[in-house]
Amino acid sequence: GAVVSQHPSRVICKSGTSVKIECRSLDFQATTMFWYRQFPKQSLMLMATSNEGSKATYEQGVEKDKFLINHASLTLSTLTVTSAHPEDSSFYICSARGLQTQGSFFYEQYFGPGTRLTVT
Amino acid sequence: KQEVTQIPAALSVPEGENLVLNCSFTDSAIYNLQWFRQDPGKGLTSLLLIQSSQREQTSGRLNASLDKSSGRSTLYIAASQPGDSATYLCAVTESTDKLIFGTGTRLQVFP
Numbered sequence: 001g002a003v004v005s006q007h008p009s010r011v012i013c014k015s016g017t018s019v020k021i022e023c024r025s026l027d028f029q030a031t032t033m034f035w036y037r038q039f040p041k042q043s044l045m046l047m048a049t050s051n052e053g054s055k056a057t058y059e060q061g062v063e064k065d066k067f068l069i070n071h072a073s074l075t076l077s078t079l080t081v082t083s084a085h086p087e088d089s090s091f092y093i094c095s096a097r098g099l100q101t102q103g104s105f106f107y108e109q110y111f112g113p114g115t116r117l118t119v120t
Numbered sequence: 121k122q123e124v125t126q127i128p129a130a131l132s133v134p135e136g137e138n139l140v141l142n143c144s145f146t147d148s149a150i151y152n153l154q155w156f157r158q159d160p161g162k163g164l165t166s167l168l169l170i171q172s173s174q175r176e177q178t179s180g181r182l183n184a185s186l187d188k189s190s191g192r193s194t195l196y197i198a199a200s201q202p203g204d205s206a207t208y209l210c211a212v213t214e215s216t217d218k219l220i221f222g223t224g225t226r227l228q229v230f231p
Contacts, residue, residue, distance in 0.1 A: 006163075032217075034219070042223075043209060043221040043222060043223050043224050044164075044209070044211075044219075044221045045221075046218055046219065046220075049217075049218070091161070093163055093164070095164075095219075107213075107217070108154075108166070108169060109219060110166070111156075111163045111164040111165075111166075112163050113162060113163040114161070114162060114163045116161065
């Protein structure tokens with residue numbers, strides 16, 4: 001159990017456009033989802049934490065108006081990169097934790113496969 | 121501010137060797153420590169999770185230890201195989217439930 005998917009796996013967009021990345025929990029209810037960014041040969045940096053039905057909490061230095069996060073349901077969170085620029089090109093990974101089907105809560109985060117964003 | 125460091129940054133070994141990857145963290149007030157594996161261009165696979173009250177965890181050829189007071193963890197890989205080639209990340213969980221990741225160790229095991 002605890003499978004997280006992301007869509008798309010790769011996306012190329014032109015500078016100035018917006019792109020949406022989806023993160024889904026397939027077999028559990030994700031009460032909390034996390035969005036990370038990873039630049040080449042660097043580690044993962046937490047961008048924001050979102051709880052279902054609430055506004056996301058952004059980490060210092062992350063522009064909330066540029067990286068819009070919506071967590072409107074217990075199985076879906078979206079990250080929209082608005083007015084993307086080449087420096088936004090990165091690998092975006094989401095993770096989730098929450099309630100298993102039996103109703104037990106787990107704190108461990110399960111990660112999606114990531115989305116490679118390239119802005120030209 | 122919590123900082124997590126991994127040594128070495130890269131490692132290349134012949135198949136069959138036993139390996140030790142190191143992870144250190146600056147603030148010992150952690151809830152747990154986790155080791156992940158990341159293949160190129162892929163997401164993360166959790167390998168082992170050690171709660172702050174535990175000293176070690178084992179899974180197959182992997183053994184992770186935790187010395188919270190000294191801010192260190194090691195991941196021991198026995199009898200390495202080419203399929204073990206990947207980047208290994210350690211991460212600590214703080215009271216805010218945030219995962220703070222280390223810089224990673226890129227491992228290559230050659231036949």
